[in-house]
Amino acid sequence: MAEVQLSGVSKSFKSTKAVIDMDLTIPDGAFVVLLGPTGAGKTTTLRLIAGLEKPDTGDIHIGGTSVTDLTPAQRDVAMVFQQYSLYPHMSVRDNLAFPLRSPILKTPEDEIARKVQEVADVLHIPHKLDNKATELSGGEMQRVSIGRALVRDPQVYLMDEPLSSLDAKLRADLRVELKRIHAELAATLLYVTHDQIEAMTMATYVGVLDEGRLVQFGTPRDIYENPRTAYVAARLGQPRINLLPVGLLGEDAPAGAHQVGLRPENIRHGSGRDAQVVRVEHLGDQTRLHLKVADHDVITLTDPHTSLNAGETIQIAPENPVFFDAAGARIT
Amino acid sequence: MSAYSVTEPSTRSKWFAGSLVILYALITMIPLAWIMLTGFKSPSDAISYPPKVVFEPTLEGYVNLFTTRTRQTQDFLEANPPQNWADEIVREYDMVIVGPSKFGERFLNSVIIGFGSTFLSIFLGTLAAYAFSRFKIPLADDLLFFILSTRMMPPIAVAIPIFLMYRNLGLSDTHLGMILLYTAVNISLAVWLLKGFIDEIPREYEEAALIDGYTRFQAFYKVVLPQAATGIASTAIFCLIFAWNEYAFAVLLTSATAQTAPPFIPTIIGVGGLDWPAVAAGATIFLLPVMIFTILLRKHLLRGITFGAVRK
Numbered sequence: 189m190a191e192v193q194l195s196g197v198s199k200s201f202k203s204t205k206a207v208i209d210m211d212l213t214i215p216d217g218a219f220v221v222l223l224g225p226t227g228a229g230k231t232t233t234l235r236l237i238a239g240l241e242k243p244d245t246g247d248i249h250i251g252g253t254s255v256t257d258l259t260p261a262q263r264d265v266a267m268v269f270q271q272y273s274l275y276p277h278m279s280v281r282d283n284l285a286f287p288l289r290s291p292i293l294k295t296p297e298d299e300i301a302r303k304v305q306e307v308a309d310v311l312h313i314p315h316k317l318d319n320k321a322t323e324l325s326g327g328e329m330q331r332v333s334i335g336r337a338l339v340r341d342p343q344v345y346l347m348d349e350p351l352s353s354l355d356a357k358l359r360a361d362l363r364v365e366l367k368r369i370h371a372e373l374a375a376t377l378l379y380v381t382h383d384q385i386e387a388m389t390m391a392t393y394v395g396v397l398d399e400g401r402l403v404q405f406g407t408p409r410d411i412y413e414n415p416r417t418a419y420v421a422a423r424l425g426q427p428r429i430n431l432l433p434v435g436l437l438g439e440d441a442p443a444g445a446h447q448v449g450l451r452p453e454n455i456r457h458g459s460g461r462d463a464q465v466v467r468v469e470h471l472g473d474q475t476r477l478h479l480k481v482a483d484h485d486v487i488t489l490t491d492p493h494t495s496l497n498a499g500e501t502i503q504i505a506p507e508n509p510v511f512f513d514a515a516g517a518r519i520t
Numbered sequence: 521m522s523a524y525s526v527t528e529p530s531t532r533s534k535w536f537a538g539s540l541v542i543l544y545a546l547i548t549m550i551p552l553a554w555i556m557l558t559g560f561k562s563p564s565d566a567i568s569y570p571p572k573v574v575f576e577p578t579l580e581g582y583v584n585l586f587t588t589r590t591r592q593t594q595d596f597l598e599a600n601p602p603q604n605w606a607d608e609i610v611r612e613y614d615m616v617i618v619g620p621s622k623f624g625e626r627f628l629n630s631v632i633i634g635f636g637s638t639f640l641s642i643f644l645g646t647l648a649a650y651a652f653s654r655f656k657i658p659l660a661d662d663l664l665f666f667i668l669s670t671r672m673m674p675p676i677a678v679a680i681p682i683f684l685m686y687r688n689l690g691l692s693d694t695h696l697g698m699i700l701l702y703t704a705v706n707i708s709l710a711v712w713l714l715k716g717f718i719d720e721i722p723r724e725y726e727e728a729a730l731i732d733g734y735t736r737f738q739a740f741y742k743v744v745l746p747q748a749a750t751g752i753a754s755t756a757i758f759c760l761i762f763a764w765n766e767y768a769f770a771v772l773l774t775s776a777t778a779q780t781a782p783p784f785i786p787t788i789i790g791v792g793g794l795d796w797p798a799v800a801a802g803a804t805i806f807l808l809p810v811m812i813f814t815i816l817l818r819k820h821l822l823r824g825i826t827f828g829a830v831r832k
Contacts (some may be wrong), residue, residue, distance in 0.1 A: 238727075238731055239730075239731075240727050240730070240731070259730070259735070260727075260730040260731045261730060261731070261732075261733045261734060261735065264733075265731060266731065266732075267728070267731045269724050269727070269728060271722070271724055273722065273724035273725050273727070273728045275725060275728075275729075275743055276725075276747065277746040277747060286729070286732055287732035287733055290732055290733030290734050290738075291733065291734065291735070291738065292733040293733055336728075336732070
């Protein structure tokens with residue numbers, strides 16, 4: 189396993205700037221999640237590290253050596269693609285063995301058999317080994333695809349939204365499984381997703397991307413509590429942070445503040461400004477209140493067994509607000 | 521995996537469609553059946569009018585196709601009794617078999633040239649199609665158009681220049697010359713058809729193979745080729761059919777050593793003019809390899825024709 193370092197990496201496709209001047213260090217053994225909406229440059233970053241794209245400028249180092257001019261095979265990275273990309277003409281077993289049989293690894297067949305069995309057990313697919321790759325369900329395909337990366341012992345694992353096409357239960361199971369595998373192998377892992385729950389639960393570090401730029405890099409907790417911009421603040425947290433005009437709830441704003449960010453759990457009930465209850469969502473473990481304060485929507489959490497109903501009025505006050513200027517940058 | 525139509529067609533429309541298919545099959549198969557029947561007729565039955573559908577079958581046509589015969593005197597015939605069943609058939613015309621005909625040789629030429637040029641077309645076509653499909657090639661569209669443009673005039677229009685060129689290069693009447701010629705005609709079809717098939721194969725498969733530790737070329741033959749099998753099979757059939765049936769260039773450029781079956785078969789002379797049963801027998805045998813090749817690749821062919829529609 190090794191450290192991965194991007195310095196000043198840029199990549200454009202025709203007129204689209206996919207990645208702009210990116211500096212990113214993925215520490216050895218870290219589970220780094222790149223978070224951002226579609227088109228933020230997450231997948232391009234992954235492909236640049238894998239060697240499937242060549243950067244226009246900048247340098248990429250894996251384990252201290254520059255790999256910018258190396259082929260994907262020479263970089264010794266493993267990648268899980270979003271669309272599985274299992275080799276359809278091969279059995280599951282041959283799919284898993286494929287990287288081990290490569291001219292670079294040339295693993296002896298008995299060791300291949302052992303490793304394939306091991307990975308199949310971890311991913312709960314040993315009974316599917318002799319199926320054709322096309323005779324699997326979506327979840328099984330994705331597990332085989334992850335397995336094809338895990339049979340190897342590469343410098344770094346790259347995963348491109350590997351769980352996005354799975355159903356909720358399987359996704360939750362595999363999240364735990366991936367985290368366990370990461371801990372067990374002490375692997376360096378770069379994981380791309382737009383799912384903030386995956387980011388929060390699995391990452392040692394999260395990098396938030398916006399239109400090709402890395403806007404913040406830190407632990408999930410740090411990014412959640414100290415977002416550097418309004419954009420980053422809105423990427424993490426469910427329900428999303430409330431971004432309101434300064435002064436709406438009567439907080440003390442520093443000079444230059446334009447917007448105030450309030451997490452739903454940071455709204456105190458019982459005193460302060462009047463807010464009208466628009467909707468009450470009972471989710472079982474929590475209840476969300478959709479409020480209206482002078483024409484602005486505010487979402488907050490309340491007691492799961494609340495007796496509040498739509499149309500009633502309550503008082504709310506801010507707690508630990510964060511402030512952003514007109515450009516969306518944090519004011520501290 | 522597969523799509524099903526929401527509503528079954530009605531019984532009546534199925535009958536209608538079925539009858540149309542049968543009718544069409546009958547029309548296209550009558551000449552074929554007639555050729556096959558003629559191969560088993562005697563020369564007089566073959567040219568009788570009205571045409572005979574019921575007749576006494578004989579292997580005369582096949583014997584004449586494969587042998588050379590000479591007419592002999594009665595004394596000679598009485599002194600040398602027939603050696604085998606084939607000999608007996610030719611005795612009716614006071615003839616004896618003196619050796620094999622050139623048909624076997626011509627047929628073998630057809631096999632060498634037909635399959636040789638098909639292999640070469642597919643080999644070069646697949647590599648070119650892959651390059652056009654996957655790499656940024658300067659002026660790719662113009663090159664593709666140029667390749668296609670070689671099909672825009674009838675090949676026979678360049679017969680004279682090719683004839684002269686081949687004579688100077690020493691390629692006239694050689695297997696290599698014919699293989700190169702048929703490959704040159706087929707390559708544009710092969711590149712265009714195969715490019716379509718390779719375009720349909722997602723790049724992710726190769727990218728996965730590249731990351732799994734393989735070179736570009738290894739990824740090509742381990743991952744892309746097996747998935748292009750369908751397209752390769754159907755393209756190969758089209759190439760083979762052209763090379764196998766080609767007549768004009770074969771007449772013009774081949775005579776003694778590399779002559780293929782198509783120019784040879786119509787020249788089989790029997791007693792008093794063309795030996796139609798032998799010609800028909802030759803045509804029947806000539807049909808077989810393409811038929812067998814097509815039947816072997818039938819599964820691929822059907823999938824090949826409906827490729828883009830079924831795959832997703």
